[in-house]
Amino acid sequence: MLHDYFETYVRNYRYYKGGAWCYEDGCLYRGLIALYEATGDTSWIDHLVRLVSGQIDAEGRLIGYEMEEFNIDNILPGRALVFLHGLTGKTAWLDAAAALARQLETHPRTGSDVYWHKLRYPHQIWLDGLYMALPFRMEYARAISSPDMVDEVLRQFSAALDLTYDRDADLYRHGYDEARQQPWADASSGLSRAHWGRSIGWLAMAFVDIIENLPHGPARLDLAGRSSALASRLLDLRTADHRWLQVIDRPDESRNYPESSATAMFSYFLQKLGRLGGPNSYAQAGRAALRSLVSEELRPAADGTLKLHNICCVAGLGGFNGRYRDGTVEYYLSEEIRPDDIKGVGPLMMAYAETLLDRRSSAPQSTHPHDEIRLAAAKR
Structure with a gap:
């Protein structure tokens, strides 16, 4: 069922912003890459090349991209460019990605x-931005053999984790305002007010995508410990049917609901963390979440077509479209819910791909007794 749903979805997909380079399309590209890596089915690459090529003009420029906007979201789809360069060896893909790398330099x-x-x-x-920029910078650094750039990614990620961490809740807050100027920011800590599930989902995916690109050593050990701590906390916050809420730690709120994009992201995170050597309980929890998500939310819409339901369309902080987003629980529960939004479908592709990789794996976990993630989890 999922294969057919994904094939229909991508065949009918229309660029999220009319063809302009944007992170939403990048979510689909990450899903297509994951499905290809899990299956070897080149039809997913055919779709990827078709869609990415449609966003590059005859001079190799990214359509609709303006570096001077300094929009961190625009970096995410660049990972598809780096991937296609590695897959094909064609320099044009990396040349297109260089514009995004230049943005991050300034x-x-x-x-x-x-x-x-x-x-x-x-x-x-914002937690979103850590996923949008840092895995790209890590992968681009590897493509151009720049260890200094890798070190910078790790410094930024570690600093951001420290600044966004809410010790009392043992979770990460959506946003941090260094200047303490925003009404949504706590005057003392600079942190936003509530724990939005998808923002933590973006962070969780950044964890495993960065760890995957690190050799064994102190840096990987540090991130393994932090990611294992997050995984443990997420297991405590699951709903009875193995999903996660829009405001992840407020089951007492009557309007709160199991949100599909966060659930898909955490399913991907937990399964991949297990694949990278973490406890099998992580992977099992991720697979259980995927089964529940598909069972509960992948169902026909009013027009009879199969859609993924209960996806928060967008949420943020501060002014946007004439509205001030104050980061409260009430705010996050007021945002539009949109079925089949790519921010849910892309992570669902990724979570399903992890399940396929698990089925293909023939190596028992006992063959990785020294993996940092398992050691970190065992210390908790």
Whole structure:
């Protein structure tokens, strides 16, 4: 069922913003790459090349992309360019990605040396942005053999984790305002007010995608410990049917609901963490979440077509389209829910691909007794 659903979805997909380079399309590209890597089915690559090529003009420029906007979201689809360069050896793909790398060279940063989320969100770090920019920078650094760039990614990621961590809740907050200027930011900590599930989902995916690109050593050990701690906390926050809520730690809120994009992201995170050597309980929890998500939310819409339901369309902080998003529980529960939004379908592809990889794996976990993730989990 899932294969047919994904094939129909991507065949009928229309660019999220009319063809302009954007992170939403990048979510689909990550899903297509994951499905190809799990299956070897080149039809997924055919779709990827078709769609990415449609966003590059005859001069090799990214359509609709303006570096001067310093929008961190625009970096995410660049991972498809780096991947296609590695797959095909064609330099044109990496040349197109170079524009995004140049943005990150001059992108504004906080005093702690972490990228601002966007030029129009000054002095702010959002969890979303960690996923949008840092795995790309890591993969681009490997493509051009730049160890200094890898080190910078790790410094930024570690600093951002420290700044967004809410010790009392043992979770990460959606946003941090270094300047303490935003009404959504706590005057003391600079943190936003609530724990939005998908923002933590973006962070969780950044964890495993960065860890995957690291050799064994102190840096990987540090991130393994932090990711294992997050995984353990997520297991505590599951609903009775193995999903996660829109406001992840507020089951007491009557309007709260199991949100599909966060659930798909956590399924991917937990399964991949297990595949990278973490406890099998992580992977089992991720697979259980995927089964529940498909059973509960992949169902016909009013027009009879199969759709993934209960996806939060968008959420953010600060002013947007004439509205101030204050980061409260009530705000997150007020945002539009849209079936089949790519921010849910892309992670669903990725979570399903992890399940396929698990089925293909023939190596028992006992063959990895020294893996940092397992050691980190065992210490908890």
